[in-house]
Amino acid sequence: MSSSALKPGSTILASTVANNFGEEIIKKVDSLKSSLPNGPLLVGFLANNDPAAEMYATWTKKSCESMGFRYELRRVEDRDFLEEAIIEANRDDSVNGIMVYYPVFGNAQDQYLQQVVSREKDVEGLNHVYYQNLYHNIRFLDSNNELKSILPCTPLAVVKIMEYLKIYNTLLPEGNRLYGRKCVVINRSEIVGRPLAALLANDGATVYSVDVNNIQKFTRGEGLKFTKHHVEDLGPYSEDLLKKCCQDSDVIITGVPSESYKIPTEYIKDGTSCINFSSFRNFDDSVKTKASLYVPMTGKVTIVMLLRNMLRLIENNQKLHGK
Amino acid sequence: MSSSALKPGSTILASTVANNFGEEIIKKVDSLKSSLPNGPLLVGFLANNDPAAEMYATWTKKSCESMGFRYELRRVEDRDFLEEAIIEANRDDSVNGIMVYYPVFGNAQDQYLQQVVSREKDVEGLNHVYYQNLYHNIRFLDSNNELKSILPCTPLAVVKIMEYLKIYNTLLPEGNRLYGRKCVVINRSEIVGRPLAALLANDGATVYSVDVNNIQKFTRGEGLKFTKHHVEDLGPYSEDLLKKCCQDSDVIITGVPSESYKIPTEYIKDGTSCINFSSFRNFDDSVKTKASLYVPMTGKVTIVMLLRNMLRLIENNQKLHGK
Numbered sequence: 091m092s093s094s095a096l097k098p099g100s101t102i103l104a105s106t107v108a109n110n111f112g113e114e115i116i117k118k119v120d121s122l123k124s125s126l127p128n129g130p131l132l133v134g135f136l137a138n139n140d141p142a143a144e145m146y147a148t149w150t151k152k153s154c155e156s157m158g159f160r161y162e163l164r165r166v167e168d169r170d171f172l173e174e175a176i177i178e179a180n181r182d183d184s185v186n187g188i189m190v191y192y193p194v195f196g197n198a199q200d201q202y203l204q205q206v207v208s209r210e211k212d213v214e215g216l217n218h219v220y221y222q223n224l225y226h227n228i229r230f231l232d233s234n235n236e237l238k239s240i241l242p243c244t245p246l247a248v249v250k251i252m253e254y255l256k257i258y259n260t261l262l263p264e265g266n267r268l269y270g271r272k273c274v275v276i277n278r279s280e281i282v283g284r285p286l287a288a289l290l291a292n293d294g295a296t297v298y299s300v301d302v303n304n305i306q307k308f309t310r311g312e313g314l315k316f317t318k319h320h321v322e323d324l325g326p327y328s329e330d331l332l333k334k335c336c337q338d339s340d341v342i343i344t345g346v347p348s349e350s351y352k353i354p355t356e357y358i359k360d361g362t363s364c365i366n367f368s369s370f371r372n373f374d375d376s377v378k379t380k381a382s383l384y385v386p387m388t389g390k391v392t393i394v395m396l397l398r399n400m401l402r403l404i405e406n407n408q409k410l411h412g413k
Numbered sequence: 414m415s416s417s418a419l420k421p422g423s424t425i426l427a428s429t430v431a432n433n434f435g436e437e438i439i440k441k442v443d444s445l446k447s448s449l450p451n452g453p454l455l456v457g458f459l460a461n462n463d464p465a466a467e468m469y470a471t472w473t474k475k476s477c478e479s480m481g482f483r484y485e486l487r488r489v490e491d492r493d494f495l496e497e498a499i500i501e502a503n504r505d506d507s508v509n510g511i512m513v514y515y516p517v518f519g520n521a522q523d524q525y526l527q528q529v530v531s532r533e534k535d536v537e538g539l540n541h542v543y544y545q546n547l548y549h550n551i552r553f554l555d556s557n558n559e560l561k562s563i564l565p566c567t568p569l570a571v572v573k574i575m576e577y578l579k580i581y582n583t584l585l586p587e588g589n590r591l592y593g594r595k596c597v598v599i600n601r602s603e604i605v606g607r608p609l610a611a612l613l614a615n616d617g618a619t620v621y622s623v624d625v626n627n628i629q630k631f632t633r634g635e636g637l638k639f640t641k642h643h644v645e646d647l648g649p650y651s652e653d654l655l656k657k658c659c660q661d662s663d664v665i666i667t668g669v670p671s672e673s674y675k676i677p678t679e680y681i682k683d684g685t686s687c688i689n690f691s692s693f694r695n696f697d698d699s700v701k702t703k704a705s706l707y708v709p710m711t712g713k714v715t716i717v718m719l720l721r722n723m724l725r726l727i728e729n730n731q732k733l734h735g736k
Contacts, residue, residue: 170644173548198603201524205541218528218541225496280521321493 099361099382104390107254111394112157118401119158129158130186130404132213132396133179137166142369143191146389150189153393159400169194173206180208187213187400201280210407213400215242216281224285226318227265227292237406240399245286247391248343248367249293255363255383257341258293269294274335276300276353277345282367286343291319298324298335305331333357341365344372355380367392422684422705427713430577434717435480441724442481452481453509453727455536455720456502460489465692466514469712473512476716482723492517496529503531510536510723524603533730536723538565539604547608549641550588550615560729563722568609570714571666571690572616578686578706580664581616592617597658599623599676600668605690609666614642621647621658628654656680664688667695678703690715 119129132154134147147163154161164179166172172194179185188211194200204216212220219231223239231237241249252258258267273290277283278301287299291308299306304326311320325331336342336357344353345367355376358364364381366372367388377384442452455477457470470486477484487502489495495517502508511534517523527539535543542554546562554560564572575581581590596613600606601624610622614631622629627649634643648654659665659680667676668690678699681687687704689695690711700707 174641198521198524199607201521202541202544202603205528206545218525221525222529280525284522318497 099378099380099384101378101384101386102251102255104251104385104388107251107385108153108390108394110254111250111398115157115394115397115401122401122404125408126186126404129160130400131160131162131184132187132189132400133162133164133185135164135166135172135175135179135188135190137169137172137194138191140191140193146393147191149390150393150396153390153397157397159397173203176203176206180206180211185211186404187211187396189214189396210403212240213243213396213403215240215246215399221280221285225288231406236409238402240402241289241395242281242285243392243395243399244282244367244388245289246395246399247388248282248286248365249289250395251365251385251388251391252290252341252363255365255385257363262294265292266294271295271341272298272339273341273343274298274300274332274339275343275345276332276372277347277368278306279345282345288319298339300327300332300335302327305335329354336362344368346370346372422701422703422707424701424707424709425574425578427574427708427711430574430708431476431713431717433577434573434721438480438717438720438724445724445727448731449509449727452483453723454483454485454507455510455512455723456485456487456508458487458489458495458498458502458511458513460492460495460517461514463514463516469716470514472713473716473719476713476720480720482720496526499526499529503529503534508534509727510534510719512537512719533726535563536566536719536726538563538569538722544603544608548611554729559732561725563725564612564718565604565608566715566718566722567605567690567711568612569718569722570711571605571609571688572612573718574688574708574711574714575613575664575686578688578708580686585617588615589617594618594664595621595662596664596666597621597623597655597662598666598668599655599695600670600691601629602668605668611642621662623650623655623658625650628658659685667691669693669695 134150136143136147151161164175166175176188179188188207190203192200194203205218209217209219220240220242224241229239231239257271262269268290273295275283275287275297278299287297287308290297291310294310297308299308305324307322307324308319311318337359341363342358343365347368349370351372352374353372355374358377358380360380361382362380363383364373364377365385371386457473459466459470474484487498489498499511502511511530513526515523517526528541532540532542543563543565547564552562554562580594583590585592591613596618598606598610598620601622610620610631613620614633617633620631622631628647630645630647631642634641660682664686665681666688670691672693674695675697676695678697681700681703683703684705685703686706687696687700688708694709
């Protein structure tokens with residue numbers, strides 16, 4: 091009691107947030123029993139020796155099996171055969187979802203591979219169409235608004251965590267629930283950081299998007315033809331500018347893929363919500379003296395989002411092919 | 414006369430190869446007069462201050478206008494608006510082809526932009542579908558073999574140069590005309606080097622594909638399900654290994670985007686054909702003492718291939734929409 095008085099904030103584990111989605115997912119898997127009596131099949135491709143990927147695969151298998159999915163890990167010894175293995179799974183009607191543990195080549199060839207996964211089985215939401223819809227705030231794949239677009243699973247996990255943390259204010263109308271919020275996102279990769287900044291901006295937030303080169307401000311702009319976020323360059327990266335952005339923000343989200351990177355705790359103002367999606371912890375433990383809510387890792391929420399995406403893809407396919 | 418005896422090889426300019434395609438292209442543009450009386454319209458987007466891009470744009474305009482095309486350069490001051498400008502051109506029926514002068518962001522966001530260009534107007538052939546077809550040696554977009562797939566324009570330009578240099582042997586059946594040839598390709602980018610190595614391997618060559626990390630050997634393999642090139646790792650990059658590969662090769666193709674990089678002339682055996690597609694010259698002038706045929710730059714052939722691709726796209730669209 092007295093120690094919690096000294097540290098007014100709370101650490102929230104990803105598993106706590108993830109558990110919140112269990113019931114909804116199990117119910118939906120159950121409703122698919124007539125067409126998929128053995129449960130939907132997710133295939134994961136592992137073509138590296140990364141222990142983090144191995145652990146992530148173990149978690150995925152466990153989550154799958156606890157919620158009525160089947161999971162099959164396919165190890166590809168020679169990464170030059172991964173493309174053909176993916177294409178085989180694309181064509182295999184018994185496979186409902188496909189994911190790949192990246193990095194495989196660790197360069198632009200990985201982006202090529204992401205587009206090889208069939209859009210209909212792309213549970214990670216990495217297909218170009220899904221990203222383009224995200225940036226333009228388009229929620230459906232068809233003009234009848236029947237087939238739902240998929241969101242890339244890590245940005246989606248961060249959004250779901252922010253909903254759990256009540257950073258999204260449900261008193262505001264959907265699509266506007268971050269109105270007035272200011273967020274820092276440290277990472278501007280095409281996979282997570284840039285789409286995440288756009289998602290938050292599209293929901294009304296002001297986002298400081300930080301990478302090693304510069305800092306940008308994403309806001310909801312009206313665009314030329316779309317309701318699309320607007321990007322403004324604030325200046326080259328500097329510790330001073332980063333500190334200024336942090337001190338102006340209610341939420342700090344980190345995703346720096348480096349063991350040594352820690353955001354200086356002094357940059358963080360009292361009561362900030364802090365979320366780290368890197369597989370390395372980008373916050374020092376002292377963050378707990380400042381943060382109101384601190385989420386040290388997000389991987390388990392990402393896995394649940396994968397499964398949720400997979401159910402959407404199955405629903406889309408059933409609608410498309412008349413059940 | 415005596416100096417040519419001292420230097421038995423020849424330098425072949427890209428313009429000489431490019432001119433070879435002029436008549437064919439002009440004839441085809443002419444045959445489109447009924448549907449496109451003012452000529453097809455190519456739109457180029459420039460969102461950087463790269464003088465090389467500026468020069469390339471000037472050349473493109475000149476080539477277009479000399480062959481009956483219209484060319485429009487659209488400058489985009491704020492690169493964050495480029496995506497919307499491309500989408501606008503995608504939707505504009507009066508635009509027949511679209512190209513972008515890269516780099517724009519100089520990172521993975523450029524790969525995102527490449528996929529924003531509509532496949533039907535992608536004269537550079539950068540759409541994922543075109544690359545995937547290239548790797549799998551698939552020539553058509555449809556199962557009736559009516560709509561031709563597009564090849565990315567720089568790899569295609571190198572192939573056309575190799576045909577001009579008679580490295581492709583027309584006594585051999587099409588698809589096998591590099592049988593017995595050995596080639597070095599220094600560059601393994603997703604845009605040019607890797608697809609080029611695959612194209613050459615698919616035509617029967619043994620290709621040493623070199624990047625800063627390692628050297629691989631591409632050969633024509635049967636693959637699991639496709640007639641697809643096979644890739645074998647030869648080892649990490651070293652000068653020794655590169656030299657060995659060069660000395661084993663009839664053709665050396667360079668594409669290192671660096672002003673200072675020059676392949677040591679001593680690596681090159683007498684009578685090698687040497688082609689440089691980098692905008693910097695990767696061969697020292699002394700290459701002329703070794704090379705049988707030397708092509709110092711390829712940009713003008715690339716432009717002609719752009720226009721050839723554009724005509725294919727127009728034909729595809731006319732077939733698709735019943736003229």
